Amino acid sequence: MILLKNCRLIPELVEGFSENRADIVIDDTSILNIAPAGKIHSFNGQIIDVMGSTVLPGFFDLHTHLYMTELNMLLLDNKNEVDTCFDTYAFSREYLRQGYTTLRDAGCPFHVTRGLMKARKRGIINVPDIITAGHALTPTESGNDEYKHLYEVADGPDEFRKAARKQLEAGNDIIKVMVTGAFLNESGDPGQTIIAEDELRSIVDVARRKGTYVMGHAHGADGIKLAIRCGLRTIEHGCFIDSEGIAMLKDRDDCFMIPTGTVSIASTDENMNALVDGASEKSHIYEEQEKACVNAAYRAGLKMGFGSDADYANFKRRPGLEFIARTDWYDFSYLDILLQATKNSAEIAGMADRKGTIKVGKASELVVIEGNPDEDIYVMRKKPRYVFFRGEIIEN
Ligand SMILES: [Zn+2]
Structure with missing residues (x-):
């Protein structure tokens, strides 16, 4: 048992x-137990005085x-299984070091994140809880050859049904599908819908029969609306959502938008990327439109999850980048950013019974931040002082 003394709490994140x-x-x-500061007089265990630092529930990406x-x-795309495996483990440990205790992997080669979860179950590693999608499903498209190990290519409802079932057969939790083109793909047009309605519906049908759901990569307004109509649970990126799409998502408790600020910042900053030809220029062209659309969705009051699409190099060099991105790019309030990273994402992931707030009986996944992130989100640039997760204490 551990006693954390003198914790500063943010009421909206405590129950x-x-x-x-x-x-x-x-x-x-x-x-x-959660007791008023100084009121626990006898304690048999480790005592850590956090001296007024802010204590938050574990973060989600x-x-x-x-x-x-x-x-x-x-x-x-040229890495083999072994290299991919070690890289993936290292990134997941860096997530934990920065306070993230739950991750949703939106696609990986070789089902490597499933392997991490199996290794953790055997007790040989400690990594965050990872919700895995396996390979990302996509129709035949130019640019797919840049993602040979990530993508599972299918065409027509029957092939997509098979491709979706293969991901679940491999032990993955959810299905990821490409609804529109991508920025980080030389010939991708982010505004263009690349999948047909009957294809999308067959994937959703497979997921529902197995009690799970579909996450959809969708930038363009039409692709976003198609994804909502077909019953996807999460709209990833959502960069060009229009007022009609916002109205469709308003007050829904089964379909949510997951903005990813980190990848947008990283793709427009020459110091942060080594992108395929043209991707950076493409990102610059759409920058203002993306900021306006995501901000409009926020102002309409949509409940949003916390995503990043971060790469390990930038994530490690720039702690707190997604927290900063959400104020610098999208103009979200500091408190809402913290809610998105914890409570909202726990609800979207269907894990609110165990995670997302600090409450007696919930998981002991706590992050100790020096400073007051609800008053100054830029304190997130410093790694957490402590992270508590599954009995491990990480100190920075
Ligand atoms: Zn992604």
Whole structure:
């Protein structure tokens, strides 16, 4: 058991306790007690005084690719199974070091993230909880050859049905599909819908029969609306969502938008990328439109998840990048950014019973931040002082 003394709490991220200074008792799995600061007098275990630092629930990244060491698709696509495996493990550990305890892998080669989860189950590694999608499904498209190991190519409802079932057969949790073109693909047009309605519906049918759901890569307004109509649970990126799409998502509790600020910042900053030819220029052209569309969706009050599409190199060099991206690019409030990274994403991922807030009985996944991120989100640029996860204490 561990006693965390003198924790500063943010009321919106705490349940069942209303003061903003607390002492918190945890064990390897759960939060056992939250008491007013200084009120626990006898304790048999490790005591850590966090001296007024802010304590947050573990963060979510609902859109990552853990094999993505850098934004160089050609290099990534030429890696073999062994290299991909070690890179993926290293990235997942860096996520934990920065306070992320739940990740949704939006596509990887060789089902490598499934392998990580199996290794953790055997007790030989400790990595965040990873919701895995396996290979990303896509129709035949120019540019697919840049992603030979990531994509599963299919055409027509029957082939997509088979491709979706193969991901679940391999032990993955959810299905990822490319609904529109991509920025980071030389010939991709982000505004263009690349999949047909009957193809999308057959994938959703496979997922629903197995009690799971589909996440869809969708930038263009038409692709976003098609994805919502066909019953996808999450709209990834959502860069060019229009007012009609926003209205369709408003007040829905089964379909959500997951913006990914990190990849947008990284693709427009020459110091941060080594992109395929033309991708950076393409990102610049759409920059203002993306900022306006995502901000409009936010102002309409949509509940949004926390995604990043980050690569390991930029993620490691620039801690807190997604938190910063959401204020610099999308003009979200600091508190809403923190809610997106925790409570909202836990609800979207269907894990709110165990995660997303600090509450007695929930998972003992806690992040200690020096400073007050609800008043100044830029304190997230410094790695957390402590991260607690499954009995491991990580100190920075
Ligand atoms: Zn992605």
